[in-house]
Amino acid sequence: MRALHHFNGGVHPPEHKCESTLRPIQQPPLPEKLVIPLHQHIGNSAKPLVEAGDTVLKGQMIGKAEGYVSGAIHAPTSGKILSVGHESVPHPSGLKDLCIVLEPDGLESWIDLQPLDPLNMDPSTLRNRLRDAGVVGLGGAVFPSFIKLNPGTGKRIKTLVLNGAECEPYITCDDMLMRERAREIIEGAAVMRHMLHAEEVVIGIEDNKPQAISAMREAAGQSMEVVAVPTIYPGGGAKQLIRVLTGIEVPAGERSTDLGVQCFNVATAASVHRAIRYGEPVLSRIVTVTGNVRNPGNFEALIGTPMDHLIDQTGPLEGSTGAIMGGPMMGFDLPSTAVPVVKATNCIIVKSDALFPKKPQPMPCIRCARCAESCPADLQPQELYWFAKAGNFGKAQEYALFDCIECGCCSYVCPSHIPLVQFYRYAKSEIWAQEREKKAADLARIRHDLRLERIEREKREKAERLAQKSAQAKTAENSQPEQK
């Protein structure tokens, strides 16, 4: 039995998970069209490989990974490309982004799949396969997995942690996946263990999912350890789960890989398995649709499925007031539900005033420090709030703003109802913008200096030419009388 550790802080919000676990994972009917964004992962957008009018097969690559940190995008079903252009995407800004619009032909004709036998293969070949299969972290961060599966020279990964904690209220997609497809997850974990040469695999699942735990234990057998961890939000944060399972606290500015631990979501493990063993790229994901709907449940939705289409399957109820992508703690309000499901879409919550009452008007901070007590990253949210609010971002960074995981515990416990996390998001994006500006400024400085240097050089050359000319004229003058 593994001795469990704990992290400071955390909260116990109402779970609301039972509603969507009553039915098995459903296959929604094929929508009329799929809108597939080219930027569904951390890093560079994929580069489109198709044009309007092309016909594509299911699984065909339609967007190529661009640069190192990027992922490929595939046609989730066979059909015709209607357009490549800017469409609404699930993003808090409501701005449009480059998407490929696909009209399914209903034939589901696949590309030729090329299964690999991973355990006898070089990890580098497998990483290339994962990159081309568009495998990214499906826990919500959508970081390209092949990069995380490259431990780098000289680093040893001792422990591979699989994250099945799923701590956020309402979301049950990982729970259902573990109940129904534990085999796939374990197979994927075995491939990952091989790629990382990890000594042990530990699968952490919160103890509010007994069915998932027993299914996973059965599938794992003796090869991997399935550990029930206490239910507390945000116990499914990568750093929090690593701390609970291994006792290792990842220091600020370091990665868990530096300490010999790597962490993946269970759904990512399943997609690794499919990409390697069957050659299937990431074409779909499990999405929880819940909240103000008649039959909440989980759907295996093709990437690009309009969210409206999924919500329609659950029978929307009266009194809906918008929707959230992700959970109620970390998700964001969707500007509209006419946006596609992307690789990051783990959950769609239809809101109503009954489920999500309007937050009271924020009151001044009374310095009670309950936010500090609840912070799982051991930060001082009240200080970060002052600095972010005052626009004093340098100071916020000194107080480790970037160790904030935006879990929302501080906002949840704040008796003054201050939207603290929004302030941190604001401060972070301002700092990123400043960094971009700094880069541009450095470039401008170099160009300005080069220009001044060039002007100086031209002046000098001109003066030299003039001097040369006048010297020539002088020698000519001197020599002329002699010729006479």
Add this chain to the structure above:
Amino acid sequence: MLDAILVMSGLALFLGGVLGYASIRFHVQGNALVEKIDAILPQTQCAQCGFPGCRPYAEAIAEGRADINQCPPGGDANIHKLADLLGVEFKPLNASHGEPKPKSVAFIDESTCIGCTLCLQACPVDAICGAPKQMHTIIAQECTGCELCIAPCPVDCIFMIPVQENISNWKWKQPAYLKGTA
């Protein structure tokens, strides 16, 4: 008595040696303060501060000839940084040097451009591409939005276009309904 003199002069020689070594070993090339100030300035080279570029302004600040609040493109954020660096109080932007504007990029209406090269000579960062009697155009990624090319243009064919928001440069907004409360 003699012991004391020997000890003191020995100490003096030793410490002098240490200081002498340190001054050579840790010698700083150029004016470090000017470099630090220049690193904070936005490098638009727009001269709104009253100096012919960011570096001359940095030198003026370092020598105490200029105040820290004369740079409109840098805005309050930069004044905070300068105040932190120099250990002085923050002061709001001096409005006589101009107001902060949204970041813009110059655009040349190519059908009107006569190819006079006057803007090329005005551009502090060589962000305009062109040649005499040839059409000119702005290299948008290099343009700092300093507006120095607008005045010299004899046919008024240069406009400033504000940089549009897109998904990659979008920023979370400050929660608005809390402004004014503490």
